Amino acid sequence: MATVTLPRILAVVTGDVRTITVSGSTVQDALDDLIAQYPQLRVHLWDESGAWRPHVICLVNGRNLRWASEEPGDLEPDALLTILQAVSGGFSTLR
């Protein structure tokens, strides 16, 4: 079993839950289980094309998946997946 932690801003859509236990032997399986438990998170983590949102970071045991040169492989038992907003997302289109 792995653990997913969410940033505080996403807790508003999960009823203030920020730490979620998920099952799965791979990162994808773990994220699939996260969405199975909280389907409202899907739109906030993936865009319409199905790609992971560009300004959202997922760390696996502290390692940024986006910078990884290899596929993440199987999840270790008790792995920690940390979801964060990236600094790069701070640009705002004027209204």
Added chain:
Amino acid sequence: MTLAIGTEKGGFLLDHTAAGWTVRPPLFPGWKVTAFGRAPSGEYLLAVGSNWFGAAIHRSRDLSTWDQVIAGPSYEGLDRPLTQIWTLATQGTRIYAGVDEAGLFRSDDDGVTWQPVTGLNEHETRPGWVPGLGGLAAHRILTDPGNDDRIWCAISAVGLFRSDNGGETWDTKNHGIRQGLEIEDFDGIGFCVHSVTLDPDNPDHLWRQEHTGVFRSTDGGDSWEPIEKGLPAVFGMIMTRDHASGRLFVIPLESDERRLPVDGRFGVYRSDDNGDTWMPSGTGWPQEPTYTSVLRGAMTADQTGGIFLGTTGGQVWASADLGETWERLPLVVPRILTVAVFTD
């Protein structure tokens, strides 16, 4: 009466009683709150947005506990992002959502599920749609209270569209508007409508704050004429109408380059003759130089004499007497994106 303020960093509710105004704790702190609405069932609707986490709609029975719509508006399967929900409008049993990138979605089940209005979203002129400073947004929807099939949709940097068959097909409605941008190969677009309103008792009568001026139509938007006499500037972002009195309200800004009140004199202008003439609206405005503005979703009328607006500087102004007198409400919030009133 509850005044709902959507800002760059959260939503704020102000309740008005005989004792005055009370401010509730923030809603969705850290999120843009971009639109408010009301479902046919009476449930409240609220749209959030985020540069990181996208956009979604939430529903509530009491303005306190909110549930996110799981199957909200989405361009799923298209190479087109949905970055923000700009407006929500209810017509009978339907709810419409206008979004960026520009498009319209409709719900027939109280906001639980949403479908694209492809007649507009895939309009033949779409290849010529280009974003303006405010993005490429379907930011205002008008409905004809006497005809469910007639709908108008305003899209920034593109223009106003109207459907006469419930959204199946759409025509551009910008004849007579000073054009801001000529789009090669496409007639009828290249206009930047900022705000539009109509007379619900005579829906052929519309008024429009455009990037290039202020206009009105008496034929449902088929044609437009300028109505700018008395305005210190013709640029602005918002127009509001009190339907009982017919009084119109705009907030003139000095040019599209500067977007500031003329000479730092912030305030509303109004017209009591359908836009033939304009005059400053009432008293109570700041005497000190005030260089702030009001965005296109940030002024509203409660239709019982109350007019409310929120500024880019985070201030909220209110009038209870159709703009004769104004007061600044006791709070300062982040940049205000949208203002709505709930009267029950």
